[in-house]
Amino acid sequence: MIGISTAFGPTLGGLLIAVGGPQNGWRLLFWMNIPLGIALLFFAARLLPRKQLRDDQVRDLDPIGVLLLGGAVLTFMLPFVLTTGGPDDDPRRWFFLIGAALFSSVFVWWELRYAARGRSPAVRFSLFRRASYRNGLLIATVYFAAVPASFLLTTLYLQEGLKLEPVFAGMVTIPFALVSAYTAYLGGRLVEKWGRALVVGGIVTVILGFGLNVLLAVISPPELAPWLMAAALAVAGAGGGFVVSPNQTLTLAEVPVTEGGVAGSMAQVGQRVGTAIGVAAATSTFFATLYAKAHHESSLAVYHEGFRNGILVAVALIAVALVLGLFDLGQRRHAHEQEATA
Incomplete structure (x- = not known):
């Protein structure tokens, strides 16, 4: 579902900008949350279970x-x-x-x-004693620091560097979203068999896809670059589906059911904080390059360098996620060997 919504979100945003124009179109992106919020309230009222809370549960909202x-x-x-x-x-x-x-x-x-x-x-610190939860939370935080930043950099490059309209720039990310939606479905079936190795393989594929994305953006003719970048993002999406969904499963696998809600919300906080840090680091690198090079090189060459430098920051963050994944994989295999010899 995240993959599908990601596919149509940027494209819908581009359409709203096209409808509203350069002055008012971006405002429609915020107004769009009003009908979406109303729809969420409707479905929440219809679908969420109705269970009377005890007085002590109400007081324990902290x-x-x-x-x-x-x-x-x-x-x-x-x-x-x-x-x-x-x-x-x-x-x-x-x-x-x-x-x-x-x-x-x-x-x-x-x-x-x-x-x-x-x-x-609100937060149970005892959860961090579980290596599976702690490692999975760190992997998700670093991964979400990189991927949204990469999407934003790609959009900035396409709109500012290649002068694409927002709706067409948004369409370039559709292959990533659709492919990741499918591989997330597969990952849910394969995670019990492959475990953390599936996530590690997914992270490697994401690094490959984003690397191809920036390489093709720099060396391709401008008229072909959006198409080739979309193909590279499809490769990254194939790996992305094997990261988020399986990692969620592995992170929460050993968490007691009674603490699942708290554990999941803590993971969401980590992802949001990671996204803010990653976006700031990557985009500030991108714009700092533009400010430094704007008067010395041609416009497109400056955007090439800025995009490359910003993506390198994102790829470095994904590499950190890879190291964490390999560390967790080693811990799991060591624990399994100890159980086998016990």
């Missing part, structure tokens, strides 16, 4: 913990969101990280105290 976690995430993400790579970036934005450290410290203290009183905290 609102203070949620607010502290929200403050920590907000102050941590803000300096990265405000990083553009341009000369006007305010260096004082990094002071927000001091607030992140303070919020995080108070959050950890509160959660440990809350759990010690027998209540249900």
